[in-house]
Amino acid sequence: xxxxxxxxxxxxxxxxxxxxxxxxxxxxxxxxxxxxxxxxxxxxxxxxxxxxxxxxxxxxxxxxxxxxxxxxxxxxxxxxxxxxxxxxxxxxxxxxxxxxxxxxxxxxxxxxxxxxxxxxxxxxxxxxxxxxxxxxxxxxxxxxxxxxxxxxxxxxxxxxxxxxxxxxxxxxxxxxxxxxxxxxxxxxxxxxxxxxxxxxxxxxxxxxxxxxxxxxxxxxxxxxxxxxxxxxxxxxxxxxxxxxxxxxxxxxxxxxxxxxxxxxxxxxxxxxxxxxxxxxxxxxxxxxxxxxxxxxxxxxxxxxxxxxxxxxxxxxxxxxxxxxxxxxxxxxxxxxxxxxxxxxxxxxxxxxxxxxxxxxxxxxxxxxxxxxxxxxxxxxxxxxxx
Amino acid sequence: xxxxxxxxxxxxxxxxxxxxxxxxxxxxxxxxxxxxxxxxxxxxxxxxxxxxxxxxxxxxxxxxxxxxxxxxx
Numbered sequence: 001x002x003x004x005x006x007x008x009x010x011x012x013x014x015x016x017x018x019x020x021x022x023x024x025x026x027x028x029x030x031x032x033x034x035x036x037x038x039x040x041x042x043x044x045x046x047x048x049x050x051x052x053x054x055x056x057x058x059x060x061x062x063x064x065x066x067x068x069x070x071x072x073x074x075x076x077x078x079x080x081x082x083x084x085x086x087x088x089x090x091x092x093x094x095x096x097x098x099x100x101x102x103x104x105x106x107x108x109x110x111x112x113x114x115x116x117x118x119x120x121x122x123x124x125x126x127x128x129x130x131x132x133x134x135x136x137x138x139x140x141x142x143x144x145x146x147x148x149x150x151x152x153x154x155x156x157x158x159x160x161x162x163x164x165x166x167x168x169x170x171x172x173x174x175x176x177x178x179x180x181x182x183x184x185x186x187x188x189x190x191x192x193x194x195x196x197x198x199x200x201x202x203x204x205x206x207x208x209x210x211x212x213x214x215x216x217x218x219x220x221x222x223x224x225x226x227x228x229x230x231x232x233x234x235x236x237x238x239x240x241x242x243x244x245x246x247x248x249x250x251x252x253x254x255x256x257x258x259x260x261x262x263x264x265x266x267x268x269x270x271x272x273x274x275x276x277x278x279x280x281x282x283x284x285x286x287x288x289x290x291x292x293x294x295x296x297x298x299x300x301x302x303x304x305x306x307x308x309x310x311x312x313x314x315x316x317x318x319x320x321x322x323x324x325x326x327x328x329x330x331x332x333x334x335x336x337x338x339x340x341x342x343x344x345x346x347x348x349x350x351x352x353x354x355x356x357x358x359x360x361x362x363x364x365x366x367x368x369x370x371x372x373x374x375x376x377x378x379x380x381x382x383x384x385x386x
Numbered sequence: 387x388x389x390x391x392x393x394x395x396x397x398x399x400x401x402x403x404x405x406x407x408x409x410x411x412x413x414x415x416x417x418x419x420x421x422x423x424x425x426x427x428x429x430x431x432x433x434x435x436x437x438x439x440x441x442x443x444x445x446x447x448x449x450x451x452x453x454x455x456x457x458x459x
Contacts (some may be wrong), residue, residue: 307409345435345439349401349405350402386411
């Protein structure tokens with residue numbers, strides 16, 4: 001464990017599904033790569049060749065973990081940008097000036113970046129979006145998703161696992177035929193084995209303990225992809241602008257370190273998540289524990305407490321020293337409840353998403369649970385008879 | 387949809403307030419009778435049926451902003 005304190009997980013932090021603190025391995029590489037990899041990787045002198053080598057090295061490491069070839073991997077400015085470029089570029093590769101297949105098939109529980117990009121394609125490219133629902137556990141039925149893909153489908157998008165409830169999706173059971181499948185692996189990468197049957201895969205480094213500002217876009221060699229942006233030779237012609245070499249290398253180092261420890265960390269986290277899932281309904285009445293009981297990511301668990309305002313819950317837990325996120329409408333800028341919880345038929349108010357750091361302990365979790373019980377009990381004061 | 391024996395006008399209220407009101411007033415009707423909640427908070431579309439599932443009542447469906455619930459116990 002890190003002894004300098006700089007990268008050790010901040011106490012009370014239970015929101016790694018939003019972002020993971022920098023992995024100790026990434027911190028060292030980030031500093032070293034800032035000194036070694038500052039030059040322009042497109043130039044032909046020594047320092048430039050070194051930067052190019054580091055970038056290639058980063059691509060190889062990431063490719064190995066996500067199950068791609070190095071030349072299929074591009075670093076983008078963020079996970080969201082990877083999703084946008086992945087979806088728009090794949091759609092552009094299959095459509096010519098409004099001709100061609102026009103349906104974008106998505107699950108109802110995709111990240112908003114996927115749903116917003118599908119909406120953008122509707123507005124600007126005349127596509128229609130076909131949303132496939134999920135069961136109460138948040139999982140797509142593979143047969144139903146397969147059925148939603150036909151000759152008229154330009155692109156299908158299914159996440160590796162859900163970012164709000166942790167449910168793993170049956171990506172490798174989907175039959176897409178010739179239709180490209182984009183898999184958003186932002187929440188799963190570095191934490192769980194990834195599906196293999198993708199055409200395009202996207203991820204985000206800060207979710208696995210890499211630095212912010214680094215996304216991953218992987219496009220299989222046999223997939224037609226055409227840039228939706230003005231021509232630019234950077235990023236292999238896929239992502240615009242000067243490459244963030246130190247960021248990419250630190251992201252790769254974090255992913256590699258994270259993947260090496262993934263099984264051990266996941267075993268610990270699963271135990272803690274099972275503990276939370278079992279304990280919360282024992283400690284509190286009227287709680288909806290959300291997400292698939294077993295087919296789930298190791299670090300993430302969600303529940304909703306009846307009669308409790310989500311914003312008050314987040315604020316009171318913050319006051320008690322705990323950072324959690326919520327899918328309740330009053331905590332979102334749009335004042336709409338989480339589309340994920342709504343699609344699952346889950347209770348949307350009083351929602352708590354707990355996501356564990358890699359070194360979270362039983363003591364940390366029990367402290368959080370005690371605080372949740374205290375806060376929920378206080379917020380429910382006067383409603384005991386309900 | 388015919389309105390129930392009891393109509394709760396919770397328009398303008400944010401969740402969880404309409405659900406709290408529903409929970410407080412469900413006992414005002416007999417078992418088998420219906421309560422209709424009028425709510426314009428979009429969260430009600432999820433939370434009224436979820437409340438029914440969690441508390442053992444029957445969700446009868448929505449007609450615009452009107453959510454109908456049958457008391458079962």
